Amino acid sequence: MTLSECGREARAQLRSAPSGGGAAQPSVLQRRPGHGAQRAGHGHGLGGGEGSRPHLCPRLAPPRPAPSRGWRRGRGGPAPRYFTALRAPRAPLRAPRSPGLACPPALAPAMPNIVLFSGSSHHDLSQRVADRLGLELGKVVTKKFSNQETSVEIGESVRGEDVYIIQSGCGEINDNLMELLIMINACKIASSSRVTAVIPCFPYARQDKKDKKGSVERWSRAPISAKLVANMLSVAGADHIITMDLHASQIQGFFDIPVDNLYAEPAVLQWIKENIPEWRNCIIVSPDAGGAKRVTSIADRLNVEFALIHKERKKANEVDRMVLVGDVKDRVAILVDDMADTCGTICHAADKLMSAGATKVYAILTHGIFSGPALSRINNASFEAVVVTNTIPQEEKMKHCPKIQFIDISMILAEAIRRTHNGESVSYLFSHVPL
Numbered sequence: 001m002t003l004s005e006c007g008r009e010a011r012a013q014l015r016s017a018p019s020g021g022g023a024a025q026p027s028v029l030q031r032r033p034g035h036g037a038q039r040a041g042h043g044h045g046l047g048g049g050e051g052s053r054p055h056l057c058p059r060l061a062p063p064r065p066a067p068s069r070g071w072r073r074g075r076g077g078p079a080p081r082y083f084t085a086l087r088a089p090r091a092p093l094r095a096p097r098s099p100g101l102a103c104p105p106a107l108a109p110a111m112p113n114i115v116l117f118s119g120s121s122h123h124d125l126s127q128r129v130a131d132r133l134g135l136e137l138g139k140v141v142t143k144k145f146s147n148q149e150t151s152v153e154i155g156e157s158v159r160g161e162d163v164y165i166i167q168s169g170c171g172e173i174n175d176n177l178m179e180l181l182i183m184i185n186a187c188k189i190a191s192s193s194r195v196t197a198v199i200p201c202f203p204y205a206r207q208d209k210k211d212k213k214g215s216v217e218r219w220s221r222a223p224i225s226a227k228l229v230a231n232m233l234s235v236a237g238a239d240h241i242i243t244m245d246l247h248a249s250q251i252q253g254f255f256d257i258p259v260d261n262l263y264a265e266p267a268v269l270q271w272i273k274e275n276i277p278e279w280r281n282c283i284i285v286s287p288d289a290g291g292a293k294r295v296t297s298i299a300d301r302l303n304v305e306f307a308l309i310h311k312e313r314k315k316a317n318e319v320d321r322m323v324l325v326g327d328v329k330d331r332v333a334i335l336v337d338d339m340a341d342t343c344g345t346i347c348h349a350a351d352k353l354m355s356a357g358a359t360k361v362y363a364i365l366t367h368g369i370f371s372g373p374a375l376s377r378i379n380n381a382s383f384e385a386v387v388v389t390n391t392i393p394q395e396e397k398m399k400h401c402p403k404i405q406f407i408d409i410s411m412i413l414a415e416a417i418r419r420t421h422n423g424e425s426v427s428y429l430f431s432h433v434p435l
Contacts, residue, residue: 113162115192118130120142120167129417140183154183165196169205202229208250244264245366264389270433280302282304283305285353289310295308309324309325332358336364342373350363365386387405388407391409394406414434
């Protein structure tokens, strides 16, 4: 007999029983009022009181109680007693979530199976990236033998790990490049699942084509060293490359492995808006024709005009003649380029802009190499400030040249690493600065 049938029989017996006191009435099945209204909450008591509630998951609800457990025989008499089956309250299925959090703090997502190593070229940048990711830098020992050969020892297991090695193309470039290749190979033969080389400043990027320098008969014998470096990284065992502002974006085509060429442009735009009060009346200037695409992109996003300086180069690091295309009179001029080495080009460009009527001149560069007489030239030039990113260490150079300032791009590299490790898209970083 089901519960509903049992209830109908009990009500029929009650209606047919004589009223009044006196003789004892036969015992009947009794039920609490409101019992049927809360039948869905049978797992938390059969009553319809405030304590009963439906289960969080119907599949986990206990089976419906048998009539013998949910019903008791009351004693006969004018005032029958009522009974219900009692159950202990169930613990919640999952921990309560904190307001505003996607998951409880104790269950916050981590980054498992990842190891971050730093080369010797730019330890400060590597530490900044590790801090933003909440990771510790992996243990690696780099030294040189007496014959100046590079030795690398990985100090922890990388078996099955997703390895990222940060090494910039600066300082002792050849030694740092060889160190990077050895580190990649050491991790690869130690059974790491993937090795990603994070190279903020790509070495030999300016040797990306057969340059037309010197006599015509020597053009065909010029090397394409950027392609050679790409081959070396692939042969060493790199599975993926992350870099920033390649001198020529076509260098990505030199690789047979994925290459993410990040841009400093979002960080540059943010710096301009925060540090140049007159930015709405500025003009973005390219120091050469090759950077026209770069400056037009920044000018469009700032909704300002752009200008161009055409130069005729006779030999490396020397400029013969410069022609300004555009009007900079009574405006703040902002020179934008991907890199500066000896700074002869941008210093001559700054003087050209000031003579053309510019009120102030800023220079914003992604890679500040600053070799040779660069610092003395900047100090003597008409710059308000020379702003570079920290793809190359700048602390010592800033001590000798107070005009140099830097933009920290560690948050861009850290977010690129996080997205790559989690299998997410990195295209968001082409137009946004991560927090």
